[in-house]
Amino acid sequence: MPKRTFVCRCEDVTLAEIDHAIGLGMTKIEELKRYTGLGTGPCQGKECVGGLAALLCARGLADPDRVQPFTARPPTEPVTFGALAAAGDDE
Amino acid sequence: MTDSGSSWLTRAEPARVGIHLDGEGPLPVGGADTVTLGLLDHGHVETITSAKYRRARGPYCLTGDCGTCLVRIDGRPNQRACLTRVRDGMRIGTQNKLIRAAPDPTRLVDKFIGTMDHHHFLVRPRVVNQAMQAVARELTGFGSLPDHPPDGASAHEVSAPDVLVVGAGPAGRAAAQVLGGSQLDILWIDRGLDSPTAGGLRCRGQTGVFAAYRREGIWAAMTDDGTRPPTLHTIRPRHVLLCVGARPPTIPLPNNDLPGIVAARGLLRQLRRVDATLAAKCIVIGEGETAQRAATRLGARCIAPSRVTRLEGSTRVEEVVTTDGTLEVQLVAFAPTAAAAHDLPRQAGAKLRFDGTGFATVRDDDGRCVTEGPWQVWAAGEVAGVMSDAGAADDARRVAAALLTAAQEKR
Numbered sequence: 001m002p003k004r005t006f007v008c009r010c011e012d013v014t015l016a017e018i019d020h021a022i023g024l025g026m027t028k029i030e031e032l033k034r035y036t037g038l039g040t041g042p043c044q045g046k047e048c049v050g051g052l053a054a055l056l057c058a059r060g061l062a063d064p065d066r067v068q069p070f071t072a073r074p075p076t077e078p079v080t081f082g083a084l085a086a087a088g089d090d091e
Numbered sequence: 092m093t094d095s096g097s098s099w100l101t102r103a104e105p106a107r108v109g110i111h112l113d114g115e116g117p118l119p120v121g122g123a124d125t126v127t128l129g130l131l132d133h134g135h136v137e138t139i140t141s142a143k144y145r146r147a148r149g150p151y152c153l154t155g156d157c158g159t160c161l162v163r164i165d166g167r168p169n170q171r172a173c174l175t176r177v178r179d180g181m182r183i184g185t186q187n188k189l190i191r192a193a194p195d196p197t198r199l200v201d202k203f204i205g206t207m208d209h210h211h212f213l214v215r216p217r218v219v220n221q222a223m224q225a226v227a228r229e230l231t232g233f234g235s236l237p238d239h240p241p242d243g244a245s246a247h248e249v250s251a252p253d254v255l256v257v258g259a260g261p262a263g264r265a266a267a268q269v270l271g272g273s274q275l276d277i278l279w280i281d282r283g284l285d286s287p288t289a290g291g292l293r294c295r296g297q298t299g300v301f302a303a304y305r306r307e308g309i310w311a312a313m314t315d316d317g318t319r320p321p322t323l324h325t326i327r328p329r330h331v332l333l334c335v336g337a338r339p340p341t342i343p344l345p346n347n348d349l350p351g352i353v354a355a356r357g358l359l360r361q362l363r364r365v366d367a368t369l370a371a372k373c374i375v376i377g378e379g380e381t382a383q384r385a386a387t388r389l390g391a392r393c394i395a396p397s398r399v400t401r402l403e404g405s406t407r408v409e410e411v412v413t414t415d416g417t418l419e420v421q422l423v424a425f426a427p428t429a430a431a432a433h434d435l436p437r438q439a440g441a442k443l444r445f446d447g448t449g450f451a452t453v454r455d456d457d458g459r460c461v462t463e464g465p466w467q468v469w470a471a472g473e474v475a476g477v478m479s480d481a482g483a484a485d486d487a488r489r490v491a492a493a494l495l496t497a498a499q500e501k502r
């Protein structure tokens with residue numbers, strides 16, 4: 001099996017892909033998310049965004065005092081369409 | 092499907108319930124087990140094929156946060172195996188395999204394709220791109236539609252408690268004790284299997300908060316026990332106490348995605364729930380006191396990440412290659428520093444600070460993290476960066492006491 005180091009396991013984003021994207025000039029968390037798809041799988045960044053921030057800080061590409069994660073939009077936990085439909089017209 | 096034959100766990104209670112995996116079984120498991128733990132006892136650690144490189148994946152965090160334990164359960168796709176309790180006769184299916192129980196030809200992607208820049212992958216000529224899109228569409232989604240619609244409509248619970256407490260870990264439980272004695276209307280919810288209970292509080296287990304809508308003043312949650320149609324909760328609290336804990340990040344090592352690599356903290360919690368110990372051959376990868384303690388409790392050796400060259404295996408982890416040689420394993424437990432759960436606090440309007448691992452919630456001296464808007468939000472324990480169990484409980488008692496004073500004043 002080829003050796004791959006994963007930064008984001010949901011969307012299969014490897015360290016090599018992050019390096020490649022950084023090489024193309026994308027150095028912000030938001031840009032790297034949009035380019036590589038990191039953080040857009042089932043966990044929505046719960047596992048990977050801290051690791052990415054640490055990597056960018058270690059390389060001097062982000063300021064640890066100011067770095068922020070990408071926006072965490074609902075749902076942060078799984079929800080079924082059936083359950084959402086139960087709100088009906090009440091809300 | 093391979094069954095190791097031998098058991099990976101030593102149990103206090105005998106395995107009396109039978110579950111089926113991909114049409115085979117029954118496999119005997121403990122009645123209180125989660126699906127993940129029951130399968131792990133039989134050496135089954137693979138649940139899905141990954142989206143892009145088509146690699147084998149399995150459960151990692153074991154606490155509901157990573158999303159790679161998703162399986163089909165009794166005809167319902169995408170259920171978190173680590174948060175679902177086994178039932179006798181349960182049918183579990185691995186997901187996202189092109190051909191079940193046969194070598195999956197799409198696995199060749201991993202062998203033959205190097206680093207994939209999917210913006211430029213098979214984009215030209217156009218016909219190739221169209222063919223690739225058609226295949227990718229079939230492969231990248233997880234699961235397929237449920238066997239049948241839920242039996243009945245979902246219920247909707249609307250409430251406006253004085254206090255909403257989210258989470259029943261060390262911090263949540265300590266806070267609940269402090270809050271339990273008050274006259275306030277308190278709703279305590281947790282997404283774990285074991286319903287939180289405390290005198291004087293309304294408790295809801297297996298309930299995940301999935302959103303905080305600031306403009307509407309609503310917190311939304313869903314209760315799902317896997318047997319009835321889920322219940323939706325619309326909550327308009329005056330105060331919210333977030334004890335949502337922390338999550339294990341991965342450790343950046345080659346082949347850190349192999350099934351059989353799990354988070355030590357999740358594994359320990361799963362074992363403690365059912366009073367079992369680990370019999371499988373395990374190595375802990377991590378540094379510091381927490382990692383050492385995990386290793387002792389798992390009967391495993393602890394190795395620092397800097398000494399690990401790579402992990403090896405085909406569809407599961409089989410070897411840890413270190414700077415001083417190769418070790419055979421059945422299981423690897425990663426013990427990195429946990430990262431505070433940041434997404435819900437952020438939605439609620441809290442400020443976050445990077446602590447080197449994750450984004451901890453910033454609070455005032457009393458523990459308040461949001462003071463403007465429809466509610467006051469408080470945070471305690473790991474979510475605020477207090478990472479030990481005892482420390483988190485102490486922190487939560489202090490914050491809960493401050494919250495109680497504030498909530499009673501403005502009644």
Ligand code: FES
Nearest residue numbers: 153157158160173
């Ligand atoms: S979500 Fe179940 S193992 Fe991570």
